[in-house]
Amino acid sequence: MNSVLPSASVTAEQLTALEVVNAIARAIGEAPAVLHEPQFAGNxxxxxxxxxxxxxxxxxxxxxxxxxxxxxxxxxxxxxxxxxxxxxxxxxxxxxxxxxxxxxxxxxxxxxxxxxxxxxxxxxxxxxxxxxxxxxxxxxxxxxxxxxxxxxxxxxxxxxxxxxxxxxxxxxxxxxxxxxxxxxxxxxxxxxxxxxxxxxxxxxxxxxxxxxxxxxxxxxxxxxxxxxxxxxxxxxxxxxxxxxxxxxxxxxxxxxxxxxxxxxxxxxxxxxxxxxxxxxxxxxxxxxQLPGMLSAKRQLFDAYRKACADLPGMHIVREPAYSQSNFWLQTLKLERENMALRDAILEATNAAGYMTRPIWRPMHKLQPYVGCPRMELTVTSSLEQRLINLPSSSGLGARGAR
Missing domain, CATH: 3.40.640.10 (Type I PLP-dependent aspartate aminotransferase-like (Major domain))
Structure with a gap:
Protein backbone atom coordinates (compact mmCIF):
# COMPACT_ATOMS: atom_id res chain seq x y z
CA MET A 1 0.00 0.00 0.00
CA ASN A 2 1.07 3.59 -0.48
CA SER A 3 2.42 5.60 2.43
CA VAL A 4 1.91 9.33 2.80
CA LEU A 5 5.26 10.98 2.15
CA PRO A 6 6.23 14.28 3.80
CA SER A 7 7.25 17.33 1.81
CA ALA A 8 10.49 19.11 2.55
CA SER A 9 8.76 21.91 4.48
CA VAL A 10 6.76 19.97 7.07
CA THR A 11 7.09 20.73 10.77
CA ALA A 12 7.98 18.17 13.43
CA GLU A 13 4.31 18.05 14.50
CA GLN A 14 3.17 17.45 10.93
CA LEU A 15 5.80 14.75 10.47
CA THR A 16 4.53 12.88 13.55
CA ALA A 17 0.96 13.28 12.29
CA LEU A 18 1.95 11.72 8.96
CA GLU A 19 3.50 8.82 10.87
CA VAL A 20 0.08 8.28 12.49
CA VAL A 21 -1.57 8.35 9.05
CA ASN A 22 0.84 5.68 7.82
CA ALA A 23 0.24 3.57 10.92
CA ILE A 24 -3.52 3.68 10.30
CA ALA A 25 -2.90 2.66 6.69
CA ARG A 26 -0.86 -0.33 7.86
CA ALA A 27 -3.66 -1.38 10.20
CA ILE A 28 -6.70 -1.02 7.93
CA GLY A 29 -5.45 -0.42 4.40
CA GLU A 30 -6.20 2.36 1.97
CA ALA A 31 -8.52 5.26 2.74
CA PRO A 32 -11.34 6.18 2.87
CA ALA A 33 -12.58 4.92 6.20
CA VAL A 34 -15.37 6.48 8.27
CA LEU A 35 -15.42 6.45 12.06
CA HIS A 36 -17.99 3.67 12.48
CA GLU A 37 -20.46 2.27 10.00
CA PRO A 38 -22.95 -0.58 10.43
CA GLN A 39 -22.41 -3.99 8.90
CA PHE A 40 -25.39 -5.83 7.38
CA ALA A 41 -24.34 -9.37 6.55
CA GLY A 42 -27.04 -11.57 8.05
CA ASN A 43 -30.83 -11.88 8.06
CA GLN A 289 -24.06 -11.48 14.33
CA LEU A 290 -22.76 -9.81 17.48
CA PRO A 291 -20.18 -12.48 18.42
CA GLY A 292 -18.55 -12.20 15.00
CA MET A 293 -18.57 -8.41 15.14
CA LEU A 294 -16.90 -8.46 18.56
CA SER A 295 -14.24 -10.84 17.32
CA ALA A 296 -13.57 -8.60 14.33
CA LYS A 297 -13.30 -5.50 16.52
CA ARG A 298 -10.80 -7.27 18.79
CA GLN A 299 -8.76 -8.17 15.69
CA LEU A 300 -8.94 -4.54 14.63
CA PHE A 301 -7.62 -3.44 18.03
CA ASP A 302 -4.71 -5.85 17.64
CA ALA A 303 -3.97 -4.49 14.15
CA TYR A 304 -3.92 -0.91 15.44
CA ARG A 305 -1.82 -1.89 18.46
CA LYS A 306 0.84 -3.47 16.28
CA ALA A 307 0.78 -0.69 13.68
CA CYS A 308 1.11 2.05 16.31
CA ALA A 309 3.59 0.27 18.58
CA ASP A 310 6.55 2.37 17.42
CA LEU A 311 4.83 5.75 17.47
CA PRO A 312 6.59 7.87 20.10
CA GLY A 313 4.59 9.22 23.02
CA MET A 314 1.24 7.63 22.18
CA HIS A 315 -0.51 4.27 22.27
CA ILE A 316 -3.80 2.51 21.51
CA VAL A 317 -6.09 2.31 24.55
CA ARG A 318 -6.34 -1.22 25.93
CA GLU A 319 -9.19 -2.81 27.86
CA PRO A 320 -8.89 -2.74 31.67
CA ALA A 321 -7.26 -5.88 33.07
CA TYR A 322 -10.42 -7.06 34.84
CA SER A 323 -12.66 -6.71 31.80
CA GLN A 324 -13.49 -7.74 28.28
CA SER A 325 -14.21 -4.70 26.13
CA ASN A 326 -16.23 -4.57 22.94
CA PHE A 327 -13.70 -2.02 21.58
CA TRP A 328 -16.56 0.06 20.22
CA LEU A 329 -14.29 2.96 19.26
CA GLN A 330 -10.57 2.36 18.89
CA THR A 331 -8.73 5.19 20.60
CA LEU A 332 -5.27 6.69 20.31
CA LYS A 333 -4.08 8.23 23.58
CA LEU A 334 -1.30 10.82 23.54
CA GLU A 335 1.03 11.14 26.50
CA ARG A 336 0.74 14.45 28.35
CA GLU A 337 3.91 15.86 26.80
CA ASN A 338 2.47 15.27 23.33
CA MET A 339 -1.04 16.70 23.77
CA ALA A 340 -0.15 19.59 21.44
CA LEU A 341 -0.03 17.05 18.59
CA ARG A 342 -3.75 16.29 18.73
CA ASP A 343 -5.00 18.82 16.22
CA ALA A 344 -2.18 18.13 13.74
CA ILE A 345 -3.07 14.42 13.85
CA LEU A 346 -6.77 15.17 13.38
CA GLU A 347 -5.97 17.43 10.43
CA ALA A 348 -3.62 14.95 8.73
CA THR A 349 -5.78 11.85 9.20
CA ASN A 350 -8.97 13.48 7.97
CA ALA A 351 -7.14 15.04 5.03
CA ALA A 352 -5.90 11.56 4.12
CA GLY A 353 -9.45 10.16 4.13
CA TYR A 354 -9.37 8.48 7.55
CA MET A 355 -12.20 9.89 9.68
CA THR A 356 -10.90 10.59 13.17
CA ARG A 357 -12.50 12.57 15.97
CA PRO A 358 -11.52 14.07 19.34
CA ILE A 359 -13.43 13.00 22.40
CA TRP A 360 -16.58 14.92 23.25
CA ARG A 361 -16.31 18.38 24.71
CA PRO A 362 -16.68 17.84 28.49
CA MET A 363 -20.13 18.56 29.84
CA HIS A 364 -19.10 21.40 32.16
CA LYS A 365 -17.85 23.33 29.12
CA LEU A 366 -21.16 23.12 27.25
CA GLN A 367 -23.39 26.20 27.49
CA PRO A 368 -26.43 24.41 29.02
CA TYR A 369 -24.29 22.91 31.81
CA VAL A 370 -21.64 25.49 32.71
CA GLY A 371 -23.36 26.31 36.00
CA CYS A 372 -23.82 22.75 37.22
CA PRO A 373 -22.03 21.48 40.34
CA ARG A 374 -18.79 19.66 39.74
CA MET A 375 -15.69 18.37 41.44
CA GLU A 376 -12.17 19.17 40.27
CA LEU A 377 -11.92 17.72 36.75
CA THR A 378 -8.16 17.46 36.34
CA VAL A 379 -8.06 14.12 34.51
CA THR A 380 -11.07 15.02 32.36
CA SER A 381 -9.40 18.24 31.20
CA SER A 382 -6.21 16.37 30.39
CA LEU A 383 -7.87 13.52 28.48
CA GLU A 384 -9.95 15.96 26.45
CA GLN A 385 -6.72 17.08 24.79
CA ARG A 386 -5.17 13.65 24.39
CA LEU A 387 -7.76 11.21 22.97
CA ILE A 388 -8.41 10.58 19.29
CA ASN A 389 -10.96 8.05 18.00
CA LEU A 390 -9.86 6.08 14.94
CA PRO A 391 -11.94 4.34 12.25
CA SER A 392 -13.54 1.45 14.13
CA SER A 393 -16.04 -0.37 11.93
CA SER A 394 -15.99 -4.11 12.49
CA GLY A 395 -15.30 -4.72 8.80
CA LEU A 396 -12.04 -2.77 8.74
CA GLY A 397 -9.63 -5.26 10.23
CA ALA A 398 -9.66 -7.54 7.22
CA ARG A 399 -8.62 -4.66 4.95
CA GLY A 400 -5.23 -4.06 6.55
CA ALA A 401 -1.89 -5.58 5.65
CA ARG A 402 -1.28 -8.61 7.85
Whole structure:
Protein backbone atom coordinates (compact mmCIF):
# COMPACT_ATOMS: atom_id res chain seq x y z
CA MET A 1 0.00 0.00 0.00
CA ASN A 2 1.07 3.59 -0.48
CA SER A 3 2.42 5.60 2.43
CA VAL A 4 1.91 9.33 2.80
CA LEU A 5 5.26 10.98 2.15
CA PRO A 6 6.23 14.28 3.80
CA SER A 7 7.25 17.33 1.81
CA ALA A 8 10.49 19.11 2.55
CA SER A 9 8.76 21.91 4.48
CA VAL A 10 6.76 19.97 7.07
CA THR A 11 7.09 20.73 10.77
CA ALA A 12 7.98 18.17 13.43
CA GLU A 13 4.31 18.05 14.50
CA GLN A 14 3.17 17.45 10.93
CA LEU A 15 5.80 14.75 10.47
CA THR A 16 4.53 12.88 13.55
CA ALA A 17 0.96 13.28 12.29
CA LEU A 18 1.95 11.72 8.96
CA GLU A 19 3.50 8.82 10.87
CA VAL A 20 0.08 8.28 12.49
CA VAL A 21 -1.57 8.35 9.05
CA ASN A 22 0.84 5.68 7.82
CA ALA A 23 0.24 3.57 10.92
CA ILE A 24 -3.52 3.68 10.30
CA ALA A 25 -2.90 2.66 6.69
CA ARG A 26 -0.86 -0.33 7.86
CA ALA A 27 -3.66 -1.38 10.20
CA ILE A 28 -6.70 -1.02 7.93
CA GLY A 29 -5.45 -0.42 4.40
CA GLU A 30 -6.20 2.36 1.97
CA ALA A 31 -8.52 5.26 2.74
CA PRO A 32 -11.34 6.18 2.87
CA ALA A 33 -12.58 4.92 6.20
CA VAL A 34 -15.37 6.48 8.27
CA LEU A 35 -15.42 6.45 12.06
CA HIS A 36 -17.99 3.67 12.48
CA GLU A 37 -20.46 2.27 10.00
CA PRO A 38 -22.95 -0.58 10.43
CA GLN A 39 -22.41 -3.99 8.90
CA PHE A 40 -25.39 -5.83 7.38
CA ALA A 41 -24.34 -9.37 6.55
CA GLY A 42 -27.04 -11.57 8.05
CA ASN A 43 -30.83 -11.88 8.06
CA UNK A 44 -31.58 -8.15 7.94
CA UNK A 45 -33.32 -8.21 4.55
CA UNK A 46 -35.27 -11.38 5.39
CA UNK A 47 -36.54 -10.09 8.74
CA UNK A 48 -37.37 -6.64 7.40
CA UNK A 49 -39.33 -8.17 4.52
CA UNK A 50 -41.19 -10.42 6.94
CA UNK A 51 -42.02 -7.38 9.01
CA UNK A 52 -43.25 -5.44 5.97
CA UNK A 53 -45.28 -8.39 4.71
CA UNK A 54 -46.99 -8.67 8.08
CA UNK A 55 -47.89 -4.92 7.98
CA UNK A 56 -46.87 -4.73 11.67
CA UNK A 57 -44.18 -2.12 11.24
CA UNK A 58 -44.89 0.13 14.20
CA UNK A 59 -44.99 -0.51 17.94
CA UNK A 60 -46.71 -3.90 17.92
CA UNK A 61 -45.20 -7.03 16.43
CA UNK A 62 -43.33 -10.21 17.19
CA UNK A 63 -39.88 -8.76 16.56
CA UNK A 64 -40.16 -6.33 19.48
CA UNK A 65 -40.92 -9.19 21.86
CA UNK A 66 -38.17 -11.33 20.33
CA UNK A 67 -35.58 -8.56 20.47
CA UNK A 68 -36.31 -7.90 24.12
CA UNK A 69 -35.96 -11.59 24.95
CA UNK A 70 -32.80 -12.04 22.88
CA UNK A 71 -31.25 -8.97 24.46
CA UNK A 72 -32.04 -10.16 27.98
CA UNK A 73 -30.64 -13.60 27.17
CA UNK A 74 -27.41 -12.14 25.79
CA UNK A 75 -26.74 -9.67 28.62
CA UNK A 76 -27.88 -11.99 31.39
CA UNK A 77 -30.50 -9.51 32.61
CA UNK A 78 -33.88 -10.94 33.53
CA UNK A 79 -35.81 -8.28 31.61
CA UNK A 80 -35.30 -5.75 28.84
CA UNK A 81 -37.54 -2.97 27.55
CA UNK A 82 -36.87 -1.84 23.99
CA UNK A 83 -37.32 1.87 23.31
CA UNK A 84 -36.78 4.41 20.56
CA UNK A 85 -33.21 5.42 21.49
CA UNK A 86 -30.62 5.26 24.25
CA UNK A 87 -31.42 8.73 25.60
CA UNK A 88 -35.07 7.75 26.08
CA UNK A 89 -33.91 4.59 27.87
CA UNK A 90 -31.80 6.60 30.30
CA UNK A 91 -34.56 9.18 30.84
CA UNK A 92 -37.06 6.51 31.86
CA UNK A 93 -34.52 4.56 33.91
CA UNK A 94 -33.77 7.68 35.95
CA UNK A 95 -37.49 8.26 36.55
CA UNK A 96 -37.88 4.64 37.61
CA UNK A 97 -34.89 5.10 39.94
CA UNK A 98 -36.78 7.84 41.77
CA UNK A 99 -34.98 10.89 40.39
CA UNK A 100 -37.18 13.93 40.94
CA UNK A 101 -37.14 17.59 40.01
CA UNK A 102 -34.41 19.40 41.92
CA UNK A 103 -32.35 16.28 42.66
CA UNK A 104 -28.70 16.04 41.69
CA UNK A 105 -27.39 13.09 39.70
CA UNK A 106 -23.69 12.21 39.58
CA UNK A 107 -22.52 11.78 35.97
CA UNK A 108 -19.12 11.81 34.31
CA UNK A 109 -18.01 15.11 32.84
CA UNK A 110 -16.39 13.15 30.02
CA UNK A 111 -19.38 11.64 28.24
CA UNK A 112 -21.71 12.21 25.32
CA UNK A 113 -24.22 14.98 25.98
CA UNK A 114 -27.16 12.52 26.11
CA UNK A 115 -26.09 11.42 29.61
CA UNK A 116 -26.54 14.93 30.99
CA UNK A 117 -29.60 15.60 28.84
CA UNK A 118 -31.46 12.62 30.28
CA UNK A 119 -30.90 13.99 33.77
CA UNK A 120 -32.23 17.37 32.64
CA UNK A 121 -35.34 15.74 31.15
CA UNK A 122 -36.19 14.75 34.74
CA UNK A 123 -35.80 18.42 35.77
CA UNK A 124 -32.84 17.25 37.83
CA UNK A 125 -29.29 18.68 37.90
CA UNK A 126 -26.22 16.88 36.54
CA UNK A 127 -23.34 16.90 39.04
CA UNK A 128 -20.10 16.24 37.16
CA UNK A 129 -17.46 13.76 38.30
CA UNK A 130 -13.85 13.31 37.17
CA UNK A 131 -12.64 10.21 35.35
CA UNK A 132 -9.58 7.99 35.68
CA UNK A 133 -6.75 7.39 33.22
CA UNK A 134 -7.04 3.61 33.12
CA UNK A 135 -10.71 3.23 32.13
CA UNK A 136 -11.56 6.75 30.80
CA UNK A 137 -14.65 6.42 33.00
CA UNK A 138 -15.81 7.73 36.37
CA UNK A 139 -13.20 7.53 39.12
CA UNK A 140 -14.48 5.76 42.22
CA UNK A 141 -11.46 6.84 44.29
CA UNK A 142 -11.77 10.53 43.41
CA UNK A 143 -15.55 10.46 43.83
CA UNK A 144 -15.41 8.92 47.31
CA UNK A 145 -12.91 11.53 48.48
CA UNK A 146 -15.03 14.30 46.98
CA UNK A 147 -18.32 13.13 48.51
CA UNK A 148 -16.68 12.82 51.91
CA UNK A 149 -15.93 16.54 51.71
CA UNK A 150 -19.19 17.89 50.22
CA UNK A 151 -21.96 15.45 51.13
CA UNK A 152 -23.67 14.09 54.22
CA UNK A 153 -26.35 11.51 54.93
CA UNK A 154 -29.56 12.87 56.40
CA UNK A 155 -32.27 10.32 57.24
CA UNK A 156 -30.80 7.96 54.65
CA UNK A 157 -30.58 10.56 51.87
CA UNK A 158 -27.30 11.89 50.50
CA UNK A 159 -27.37 15.71 50.68
CA UNK A 160 -25.02 18.12 48.96
CA UNK A 161 -24.02 20.43 51.82
CA UNK A 162 -23.16 23.20 49.36
CA UNK A 163 -26.46 23.26 47.46
CA UNK A 164 -28.78 21.65 50.03
CA UNK A 165 -30.16 19.37 47.31
CA UNK A 166 -30.43 15.56 47.46
CA UNK A 167 -27.86 13.65 45.45
CA UNK A 168 -30.16 10.87 44.30
CA UNK A 169 -28.34 8.70 41.80
CA UNK A 170 -25.06 7.88 40.11
CA UNK A 171 -24.71 7.19 36.38
CA UNK A 172 -21.35 5.66 35.39
CA UNK A 173 -20.74 5.44 31.65
CA UNK A 174 -18.52 2.82 29.99
CA UNK A 175 -16.45 5.03 27.69
CA UNK A 176 -15.92 3.62 24.19
CA UNK A 177 -17.01 0.23 25.57
CA UNK A 178 -14.34 -0.05 28.30
CA UNK A 179 -15.92 -1.08 31.62
CA UNK A 180 -15.42 1.30 34.54
CA UNK A 181 -14.41 0.26 38.07
CA UNK A 182 -17.86 -1.03 38.96
CA UNK A 183 -16.82 -2.58 42.28
CA UNK A 184 -15.48 0.75 43.47
CA UNK A 185 -18.48 2.71 42.24
CA UNK A 186 -20.99 0.24 43.69
CA UNK A 187 -19.26 0.63 47.05
CA UNK A 188 -19.57 4.41 46.80
CA UNK A 189 -23.24 4.07 45.83
CA UNK A 190 -23.87 1.78 48.80
CA UNK A 191 -22.09 3.96 51.33
CA UNK A 192 -23.76 7.20 50.18
CA UNK A 193 -27.22 5.67 49.56
CA UNK A 194 -27.22 6.37 45.83
CA UNK A 195 -29.17 4.48 43.17
CA UNK A 196 -26.88 3.30 40.37
CA UNK A 197 -28.10 3.42 36.77
CA UNK A 198 -25.44 2.31 34.29
CA UNK A 199 -25.12 4.18 31.02
CA UNK A 200 -24.01 1.19 28.95
CA UNK A 201 -24.94 2.86 25.64
CA UNK A 202 -21.49 2.11 24.20
CA UNK A 203 -20.77 -1.23 25.84
CA UNK A 204 -23.00 -3.93 24.40
CA UNK A 205 -20.73 -6.95 24.39
CA UNK A 206 -18.46 -5.69 27.20
CA UNK A 207 -18.00 -7.70 30.39
CA UNK A 208 -16.74 -6.80 33.87
CA UNK A 209 -15.29 -9.81 35.71
CA UNK A 210 -17.30 -12.02 33.34
CA UNK A 211 -20.61 -10.24 33.80
CA UNK A 212 -22.17 -8.00 31.19
CA UNK A 213 -22.08 -4.26 31.74
CA UNK A 214 -25.43 -2.69 32.50
CA UNK A 215 -26.41 -5.50 34.87
CA UNK A 216 -24.70 -4.21 38.04
CA UNK A 217 -26.85 -1.20 38.88
CA UNK A 218 -30.57 -1.06 39.59
CA UNK A 219 -30.92 -0.68 35.83
CA UNK A 220 -28.71 -0.32 32.79
CA UNK A 221 -29.37 1.37 29.47
CA UNK A 222 -28.18 0.51 25.96
CA UNK A 223 -28.12 2.30 22.60
CA UNK A 224 -28.51 0.87 19.10
CA UNK A 225 -27.90 4.04 17.10
CA UNK A 226 -26.47 3.64 13.60
CA UNK A 227 -22.91 4.07 14.87
CA UNK A 228 -23.09 1.53 17.69
CA UNK A 229 -21.71 -2.03 17.70
CA UNK A 230 -25.08 -3.30 16.51
CA UNK A 231 -27.85 -1.06 15.24
CA UNK A 232 -31.61 -0.96 14.99
CA UNK A 233 -31.34 2.31 13.03
CA UNK A 234 -32.46 4.20 16.09
CA UNK A 235 -33.13 2.39 19.31
CA UNK A 236 -32.26 1.71 22.91
CA UNK A 237 -33.19 -0.50 25.83
CA UNK A 238 -33.48 -0.65 29.59
CA UNK A 239 -32.19 -3.85 31.19
CA UNK A 240 -32.90 -4.89 34.77
CA UNK A 241 -33.47 -7.87 37.05
CA UNK A 242 -36.41 -6.13 38.73
CA UNK A 243 -39.72 -7.33 37.32
CA UNK A 244 -41.73 -4.42 38.71
CA UNK A 245 -39.32 -1.86 37.24
CA UNK A 246 -39.41 -3.59 33.86
CA UNK A 247 -43.21 -3.68 33.87
CA UNK A 248 -43.45 -0.04 34.90
CA UNK A 249 -40.85 0.94 32.31
CA UNK A 250 -42.80 -0.80 29.56
CA UNK A 251 -45.95 0.98 30.72
CA UNK A 252 -44.37 4.44 30.78
CA UNK A 253 -42.74 4.01 27.38
CA UNK A 254 -46.00 2.94 25.74
CA UNK A 255 -47.88 6.15 26.67
CA UNK A 256 -49.04 4.63 30.01
CA UNK A 257 -52.06 3.13 28.24
CA UNK A 258 -54.07 0.61 30.24
CA UNK A 259 -54.80 -2.65 28.41
CA UNK A 260 -58.29 -2.71 26.91
CA UNK A 261 -59.80 -4.06 23.71
CA UNK A 262 -60.89 -0.63 22.53
CA UNK A 263 -60.83 2.06 25.24
CA UNK A 264 -58.10 4.68 25.53
CA UNK A 265 -57.34 4.96 29.22
CA UNK A 266 -54.03 6.35 30.49
CA UNK A 267 -53.24 6.37 34.20
CA UNK A 268 -50.01 8.39 34.19
CA UNK A 269 -48.11 10.87 32.06
CA UNK A 270 -46.50 8.44 29.67
CA UNK A 271 -44.04 8.69 26.82
CA UNK A 272 -44.26 7.56 23.23
CA UNK A 273 -40.85 5.90 23.42
CA UNK A 274 -41.82 2.56 21.88
CA UNK A 275 -39.37 0.81 19.57
CA UNK A 276 -41.09 0.09 16.23
CA UNK A 277 -41.31 -3.53 15.10
CA UNK A 278 -39.37 -2.58 11.95
CA UNK A 279 -36.40 -1.46 14.01
CA UNK A 280 -36.62 -4.51 16.25
CA UNK A 281 -36.51 -6.78 13.19
CA UNK A 282 -33.22 -5.18 12.22
CA UNK A 283 -31.98 -5.59 15.78
CA UNK A 284 -32.78 -9.31 15.87
CA UNK A 285 -30.67 -9.88 12.77
CA UNK A 286 -27.85 -7.73 14.12
CA UNK A 287 -27.80 -9.45 17.50
CA UNK A 288 -27.34 -12.81 15.77
CA GLN A 289 -24.06 -11.48 14.33
CA LEU A 290 -22.76 -9.81 17.48
CA PRO A 291 -20.18 -12.48 18.42
CA GLY A 292 -18.55 -12.20 15.00
CA MET A 293 -18.57 -8.41 15.14
CA LEU A 294 -16.90 -8.46 18.56
CA SER A 295 -14.24 -10.84 17.32
CA ALA A 296 -13.57 -8.60 14.33
CA LYS A 297 -13.30 -5.50 16.52
CA ARG A 298 -10.80 -7.27 18.79
CA GLN A 299 -8.76 -8.17 15.69
CA LEU A 300 -8.94 -4.54 14.63
CA PHE A 301 -7.62 -3.44 18.03
CA ASP A 302 -4.71 -5.85 17.64
CA ALA A 303 -3.97 -4.49 14.15
CA TYR A 304 -3.92 -0.91 15.44
CA ARG A 305 -1.82 -1.89 18.46
CA LYS A 306 0.84 -3.47 16.28
CA ALA A 307 0.78 -0.69 13.68
CA CYS A 308 1.11 2.05 16.31
CA ALA A 309 3.59 0.27 18.58
CA ASP A 310 6.55 2.37 17.42
CA LEU A 311 4.83 5.75 17.47
CA PRO A 312 6.59 7.87 20.10
CA GLY A 313 4.59 9.22 23.02
CA MET A 314 1.24 7.63 22.18
CA HIS A 315 -0.51 4.27 22.27
CA ILE A 316 -3.80 2.51 21.51
CA VAL A 317 -6.09 2.31 24.55
CA ARG A 318 -6.34 -1.22 25.93
CA GLU A 319 -9.19 -2.81 27.86
CA PRO A 320 -8.89 -2.74 31.67
CA ALA A 321 -7.26 -5.88 33.07
CA TYR A 322 -10.42 -7.06 34.84
CA SER A 323 -12.66 -6.71 31.80
CA GLN A 324 -13.49 -7.74 28.28
CA SER A 325 -14.21 -4.70 26.13
CA ASN A 326 -16.23 -4.57 22.94
CA PHE A 327 -13.70 -2.02 21.58
CA TRP A 328 -16.56 0.06 20.22
CA LEU A 329 -14.29 2.96 19.26
CA GLN A 330 -10.57 2.36 18.89
CA THR A 331 -8.73 5.19 20.60
CA LEU A 332 -5.27 6.69 20.31
CA LYS A 333 -4.08 8.23 23.58
CA LEU A 334 -1.30 10.82 23.54
CA GLU A 335 1.03 11.14 26.50
CA ARG A 336 0.74 14.45 28.35
CA GLU A 337 3.91 15.86 26.80
CA ASN A 338 2.47 15.27 23.33
CA MET A 339 -1.04 16.70 23.77
CA ALA A 340 -0.15 19.59 21.44
CA LEU A 341 -0.03 17.05 18.59
CA ARG A 342 -3.75 16.29 18.73
CA ASP A 343 -5.00 18.82 16.22
CA ALA A 344 -2.18 18.13 13.74
CA ILE A 345 -3.07 14.42 13.85
CA LEU A 346 -6.77 15.17 13.38
CA GLU A 347 -5.97 17.43 10.43
CA ALA A 348 -3.62 14.95 8.73
CA THR A 349 -5.78 11.85 9.20
CA ASN A 350 -8.97 13.48 7.97
CA ALA A 351 -7.14 15.04 5.03
CA ALA A 352 -5.90 11.56 4.12
CA GLY A 353 -9.45 10.16 4.13
CA TYR A 354 -9.37 8.48 7.55
CA MET A 355 -12.20 9.89 9.68
CA THR A 356 -10.90 10.59 13.17
CA ARG A 357 -12.50 12.57 15.97
CA PRO A 358 -11.52 14.07 19.34
CA ILE A 359 -13.43 13.00 22.40
CA TRP A 360 -16.58 14.92 23.25
CA ARG A 361 -16.31 18.38 24.71
CA PRO A 362 -16.68 17.84 28.49
CA MET A 363 -20.13 18.56 29.84
CA HIS A 364 -19.10 21.40 32.16
CA LYS A 365 -17.85 23.33 29.12
CA LEU A 366 -21.16 23.12 27.25
CA GLN A 367 -23.39 26.20 27.49
CA PRO A 368 -26.43 24.41 29.02
CA TYR A 369 -24.29 22.91 31.81
CA VAL A 370 -21.64 25.49 32.71
CA GLY A 371 -23.36 26.31 36.00
CA CYS A 372 -23.82 22.75 37.22
CA PRO A 373 -22.03 21.48 40.34
CA ARG A 374 -18.79 19.66 39.74
CA MET A 375 -15.69 18.37 41.44
CA GLU A 376 -12.17 19.17 40.27
CA LEU A 377 -11.92 17.72 36.75
CA THR A 378 -8.16 17.46 36.34
CA VAL A 379 -8.06 14.12 34.51
CA THR A 380 -11.07 15.02 32.36
CA SER A 381 -9.40 18.24 31.20
CA SER A 382 -6.21 16.37 30.39
CA LEU A 383 -7.87 13.52 28.48
CA GLU A 384 -9.95 15.96 26.45
CA GLN A 385 -6.72 17.08 24.79
CA ARG A 386 -5.17 13.65 24.39
CA LEU A 387 -7.76 11.21 22.97
CA ILE A 388 -8.41 10.58 19.29
CA ASN A 389 -10.96 8.05 18.00
CA LEU A 390 -9.86 6.08 14.94
CA PRO A 391 -11.94 4.34 12.25
CA SER A 392 -13.54 1.45 14.13
CA SER A 393 -16.04 -0.37 11.93
CA SER A 394 -15.99 -4.11 12.49
CA GLY A 395 -15.30 -4.72 8.80
CA LEU A 396 -12.04 -2.77 8.74
CA GLY A 397 -9.63 -5.26 10.23
CA ALA A 398 -9.66 -7.54 7.22
CA ARG A 399 -8.62 -4.66 4.95
CA GLY A 400 -5.23 -4.06 6.55
CA ALA A 401 -1.89 -5.58 5.65
CA ARG A 402 -1.28 -8.61 7.85
Missing amino acids: EWEYLKECLDSTFVSSVGKFVDRFEKDLADYTGARYSVAVVNGTAALHIALKLAGVQAGDEVLTPALTFVATANAVSYCNAIPHFVDCEEATLGMSAVALREYLQSVAELHHGVCINRQSGRPIRAIVPMHTFGHPVDLDGLMAVAHDFKLVMVEDAAESLGSFYHGRHTGTFGRMGTLSFNGNKTITTGGGGAIITDDESLARHGKHLTTTAKLPHRWAYEHDQIGYNYRMPNLNAALGCAQLE
